[in-house]
Amino acid sequence: MNRKNFGFFVILLLVSTIPVVYGQISVGEYAIQRSVEIVIDSAGSVHVKHTLAPTGTPKQIELIKGVVSNVMVTDENGQEQLFSMLGEYGVLVMPSNEEILVEYDLEDSLYQKNGVWTWDFRYLKTTSFIFPEEVDLIFSNGKPVYLDDKKGIACHGCQMILEYSVDEPTSFKNVVWEDREFIVEIRSHAGIDEFVFDQPTKSIAFDVTEEDRFVTTIVPLELLWGPYEVFLEDERILAYDYINNGTHVWLVMKPDIQGEISIIGTTVVPEFSIIVPLAIGFLMIIILPMIRKINLH
Structure with missing residues (x-):
């Protein structure tokens, strides 16, 4: 049948x-x-x-x-x-x-x-x-x-x-600071212009040329550490920053108008190597007990 x-x-x-x-x-x-x-x-x-x-x-x-x-x-x-x-x-x-x-x-x-x-x-x-x-x-x-x-x-x-998205347009922005080079990746179907990294203000800024598009910014943690605040033309907007693989953070937003996006972190890569203060601290731990012993004698 x-x-x-x-x-x-x-x-x-x-x-x-x-x-x-x-x-x-x-x-x-x-x-x-x-x-x-x-x-x-x-x-x-x-x-x-x-x-x-x-x-x-x-x-x-x-x-x-x-x-x-x-x-x-x-x-x-x-x-x-x-x-x-x-x-x-x-x-x-x-x-x-x-x-x-x-x-x-x-x-x-x-x-x-x-x-x-x-x-x-x-x-x-x-x-x-x-x-x-x-x-x-x-x-x-x-x-x-x-x-x-x-x-x-x-x-x-x-x-x-x-x-x-499949094959979402991606741009790679090079940031050079103190002989170190970092790459910031931006994925979006919106146009991305005027990328700037500003160390004194601990911020990344760029223009989006189209509205209502997802914008994903992948930032090296060594360059800009969280927590983060994201602004669109000086007005704070919602951004997701909970995707973190230990070396990079994914900052995802969807601006509803064209304009300048500013990503502000709490800390940027230091102006001198963090190894220096760590080394000083380590030496102090070793030297201080020796000084005490000498004083006792």
């Missing part, structure tokens, strides 16, 4: 008990979902995989909203299983002694805005997102999440505005 005939047969049998809510058909109990995985490639294509627990009765799941295509249901060995579509976003699977995999492609979920991929996402099951290799920073409801060497994130009861 092929999938189409089977699906028609099941729907005929159960049509008297099927409630319709907002165009979505529901049949019986929902399956236990062991995992939901979303894989996103560099071009913004989305592939979804639901892993369901074995079941002795027909069960259904709700798919993630979007334009669903290429639906496939298999067991854990890759053997195709019978299933039936229930409306646009429902799938009815048959009893199985093995895990069941429901996979499909999703279109028109991600869209680009000002160079940033954006998804207004809502799905109440725990969901894992796997991002392209080029992505190391994503935004969940405007808050930055640094991936580092991780492939993605997990989201429970997930409702968020997901944002990220």
Whole structure:
């Protein structure tokens, strides 16, 4: 019996008990979902995989909203299983002694805005997102999440505005101070001009030429230490600075107008090497006991 005939047969049998809510058909109990995985490639294509627990009765799941295509249901060995579509976003699977995999492609979920991929996402099951290799920073409801060497994130009861960039424009600014060279990295789809590092005021300043764009400034901790204050045209603005790998801090902001950004730290790289006072202190620890002994004699 092929999938189409089977699906028609099941729907005929159960049509008297099927409630319709907002165009979505529901049949019986929902399956236990062991995992939901979303894989996103560099071009913004989305592939979804639901892993369901074995079941002795027909069960259904709700798919993630979007334009669903290429639906496939298999067991854990890759053997195709019978299933039936229930409306646009429902799938009815048959009893199985093995895990069941429901996979499909999703279109028109991600869209680009000002160079940033954006998804207004809502799905109440725990969901894992796997991002392209080029992505190391994503935004969940405007808050930055640094991936580092991780492939993605997990989201429970997930409702968020997901944002990220692939191949975000990056500029590298060289700062030379006392024979030392530091590199400040700035990532943004906004234009960046007039970069200045000012040691006396412990600050970095630059102009952003476009509004409402994420700006990520990666600052060497040896150059400018926190805590930090960030200003846009002399008005303090919100900036996230909790991403820190021990050598650099990620300062992330989203200015709502064009203008000058000023990042002010508490301390800059000292004007003479910190080794000097440390060496003096170490020598004092050694010499003072010796002086006391001489005085006693």
